[in-house]
Amino acid sequence: MSTPAYAAIEAKAALTPWTIERRAPGAHEVQIEIRYCGVCHSDIHQARAEWGGGIFPMVPGHEIVGEVGAVGSAVTKFKPGDRVGVGCFVDSCRECSACKEGEEQFCSSGMTATYNSLERGTQQPTYGGYSTRIVVNEDYVLRVPDSIPLDRAAPLLCAGITTYSPLRHFGVKAGDRVAVVGLGGLGHMGVKIAHAMGARVTVLSTSPSKRDDALKLGADDFAATSDKATFKKLAGQFDFILDTVAAAHDYNAYLGLLKRDGTMILVGMPDQPTPLSAGPLIMGRRRLVGSLIGGIRETQEMLDFCAEHDVASDIELISIDKINEAYERMIKGDVRYRFVIDCATF
């Protein structure tokens, strides 16, 4: 099926209209009519080959929501018309310990990413959600609860699970003090989800103009990181720090804000390394950890949690021809708080 899409034809090129072929659904596959796709900073990193290489032409997009259009003969979990989502991966080996434990993102032979990856078997490139249709094995498709508006659900498929998963895994509980660094797509979901878990949330941001928004999103406090006094005033205060920043910055300064035995979680993935001192970790037995999206089972759990707690993304809906502008604005930190592509505009 000939399907309209937008692609970076080569690394760093502006995105332009392009046509891809989507196969008819196989026995276990679901064909999804894509309604909306969120724009993640990882799309920018990959379209610009900032993480080294990439498969081009590249059709980014891994915050996909839509309706089931057709299903293969053996599909049991979905039927045409169902509201569904697809996140950052569309397949994995299903046999390694990570896959068996529902942590498919850590598949020992590598997850098959929704785009910028090669399909298992055929070795064809995968193409993501900046398009109008996708075909995915039913085991890698999520159900979007009815109460979440579809456009505001799209960012949950990456920004939502990427922040939910480590907050759960590392045991954030009611009353904990959580700092969220960077108020962009991931950051604003981190604020909403940590708040819904009962934590006391502080936003640490380079943009003082985001203060009022931060409080509306559910934060209890806001501090500007451009103000050096912030790092003195908040020293030793937090049980957790969730760092969502997309550009290189000084982790050491933030580690000093943790309590004894506190945990700083990196989810932002800058293209440049940052020097790390042992001191702030040793003094206070602090932990610096990372986290990668979340597995299928946990992603469904996150969607259901968001429905239960009335959590959805704050979005700016764009037509696909505004995608390059959206990238430029995200790089400047000018996003409130996730761009979502209206796929009716292809």
Ligand code: NAP
């Ligand atoms: P985003 O919407 O562009 O938000 C990033 C935020 O970081 C900005 O809004 C800004 O917030 C802050 N920031 C940007 N440049 C900064 C700088 N030079 N110094 C300090 N703060 C800066 O990006 P996103 O989509 O949330 O993604 C964030 C990062 O997470 C990216 O690196 C992305 O690749 C990564 N990611 C990781 C995973 C995972 O599984 N680990 C999943 C998805 C995305 P303020 O204006 O508040 O400072």
Ligand code: ZN
């Ligand atoms: Zn993402």
Ligand code: ZN
């Ligand atoms: Zn596996």
